[in-house]
Amino acid sequence: MRHHSPSSAPPVDAKALIPGLLASGMAHHSAGRLAEAEQAYRQILAADSQHPDALHLMGVLALQVNKPAVAADLIAQAIRGNPGSAIYFSNLGSALRRLGRIDDSIAACREATRLDRSLADGFNNLANALTDRQLYGEAADALTRLVALRPQAVEQRLLLANTLMKAGRPADAVDALNALLRIDGRNAPALNNLGVCLRKLKRNEEAEAAYRRALEIAPDDAGMLSNYGTLLMELERTDDAIALFRTAIGHKPDFGEAHLNLGLAYRSQMRLAEAVPAMREGVRLCPDLPEAHAGLGELLLLDGQLEEGFREYDWRSRMADFPSPRRDFTAPRWDGVFRPGLTLLVHDEQGVGDTMQFVRFAQIAQARGARVIVECNTQLTRLLDGMPGVDRVIGRTSPLPPHDAHVPLLSLPQELGISLDTIPAEVPYLRTEPGLVSHWGERLAALPASGTGLRVGLVWAGSPEHKNDRNRSLALARLAPLAGVANARFVSLQKGAGAGQAANPPPGMELVDLGPEIGNFADTAAILQHLDLLVTVDTSVAHLAGALGRPVWVLLPFFPDWRWLHGTDASPWYPTMRLFRQERPRDWEPVIARVADALRAMADGVRPA
Known part of the structure; x- marks a missing residue:
């Protein structure tokens, strides 16, 4: 009898196995069995090389094992097969961010959130990428949407508050932190950050209460x-x-x-x-x-x-x-080396007083062979134009002329190797305009009681934007003891904050207010030529008087700015300057009393006209 071999089973359609393989791979993936998950996904791709879910999940696996370039490529292939998947775009954004392609990451995450407004991970990834680009306002908007989708997400609420702070929205950050604390009232980091925000808002009592609560939890x-x-x-x-x-x-x-x-x-x-x-x-x-x-x-x-x-x-x-924004220059930062034909751009960076103090170093740079261009606040261009040692002066808003190197003005002493003993203190190094000097001479000659006794200029307040202004500035009324000095007449050079106080000088003080007539520092410089003395707090006019070689007395707070040194009443920067220092913080009375005594001694030597 002849035997027949059994017939072969019909071939199995490989694609029919994909749903089971996908479910198995995802189960392994969720359980952290990455090798088994990868094997399942590869089997799917062997049957269908363009299967979007398998490509996407392989990309997610690649991200988990720190292969962002592989992940981005796989997920991009998945998107070509399924361009409407929000989660694909979200994970692509995550991979691109890991690759440092922040703008591409932002674009992918934006598409994810456009496709699905309920995709929390999409808003989370978008916020991360926007934060990398320091777009804190937009990042805060994304996080706001995220916490709306996940109301109990404490960490995301904390991140939202931090981002709002970076966006310059401390009041909104306080609201976000209070919302978090209603969920978790013993969240010490939230209480700490609440203290930071409230301090920023000058709500100091509330800030202190927040810090105390935080330290009760985490002492x-x-x-x-x-x-x-x-x-x-x-x-x-x-x-x-x-x-x-x-x-x-x-x-x-x-x-x-x-x-x-x-x-x-x-x-x-x-x-x-x-x-x-x-x-x-x-x-x-x-x-x-x-x-x-x-x-x-x-x-x-x-x-x-x-x-x-x-x-x-x-x-x-x-x-x-x-205080000054970062700038990009086409020329390199100067390294302190004087090369033949060097054109050096010296740019100011902080206050106008700093410029007046440090522009003296341009003369040294020029003497050593550099052509010096000074870029400064437009308030100073007229004053500095034609100054010895400066080849050209331009305003900060003007186009930069060709130059070989640049250097911040306050970095010149470092590059020039200046020490306390080698500060160039020859004055005057700033110049006045003869026409303006003549004009202001006529103006002062026309004032009532002019020509009798000392002419003393007064400046009592600086810019309130200065970080130490509450310690350096004072009210005109505090200078009342000066009114008792016979044979002295006072002239207000005060501009800006505090200028209005000149209308109501202390009783007995004869004060002429020139502030409204002063157009710029060139005017102030010309006026100083007609004064016997300037009495001022630590302001730019103190530097102007010192740079012009005019007698100037400066009233300094207990902790002074670094340029005034400590323990001396003289300044190595300005030989015609005398310093009057507080002996205790915020205690001006003894300082002003010493100024009044010194002024009285000075005035006693002046014969009335």
Whole structure:
């Protein structure tokens, strides 16, 4: 009998296995069995090389094992097969962000959120990419949508508040944190951040309450202790602040920011011997922290250690609160080397007083062979035009002329190797316009009682935008003791904040208000030629008088700006300047009394006309 072999089973359609393989792969994937998941996805792709879900999930796997380039390629293939999938675009955005392609990541995440307004991950990834680009306002909008989709997401609410702060919206950040605290009332980081936001809003009592609540929950948290100390510094409770900074360092000795804050607290008390080591420790622990370097630089400059001080102070432009915006120059930063034919662009960066003080160094650069172009605030172009050592002056808004290198004005002493003993102090180095000098001479001659006794200029307030203005400026009424000086007549040069006080001088003070007639610093310079003395707080006019070689007395707060050094009534920058220092913080009465006595002695030697 003949036997027949059994017939073969019909072939199985490989594509028919895909749903089962996909379910199996996803189950393995969710359980963290990545090798088994990958095997299932590869089987799917062997049957259908363009299967969108398998390509996408393989891309997700690649992301998980830190292969973003492979992930981006696989997910892009998946999108070509299914361009309407929001989750594909969201994960593509995540891969592109890992590759540093931030703009492409933002575009992919925007498409994800357009396709599905309920996709929380899409808004999360979009917020991450926008934050990378420092588009904090848009990032906050994305996070707002995210927390609406996930109302109990505490970490995302905390991130939203932080992003709102970076976007300059502290009041909205407070609202976000209060919403978070209604969900989790013992969230110490939220309470800490609430303190930060409230401090920003000058709601200091509420800020202190928030910090206290945070520290009740996490009493050993060094960051919270340091933040609370910073608030107490602003409240002028410096001893309490120092205690908190020390406690923070005790809990976390390598906390560089706490050492920095401790140095700042000692600095405010003029305890330089303790401030400098604390700041040096901050620099050692946080070598990339600009605030630590710049803070150390200011301390060293205050102590007269100019060479190291200017080196450290060169970090100032990297600080988050540096007043001048970062700029891009086509020419390189000058390295201090004088090359044949060098054209050097020297640009100002902070206040007009700084420019008047440091423009003197242009003469040294020119004498060593450079052609010097000075770019400055437009308020100063007329005053500086034609100054010895400056080949050309341009306003900050003017197009930059060709140049070989650029340097910030306050970095010139560093590049020139200036020390305390080599400050060029020959005055005057600024010039006045003869026509303006003549005009203001006629104007002053026409004033009532002109020609009798001393003519004393007064400036009592600086810009309220200055970070230390509350300590350096005062009210005209505080200068009342000067009115008792016989044989002295006063002229107000006050502009801006406080100028209106000239209409109501202290009783007995004969004060002529020229402020409304002064158009620019060239006018002020011309007026100073007709005054016997300028009495001023620490403002730009003090620098102008000093640079013109005119007699000037400067009233300084207890903790002065670094340029005035400490422990001396003379200035190495201006030989015609005399410094009157506070002996205690915010205590102006003894200072003004000394000024009145000195003015009386000066006036006694002047015979009435």
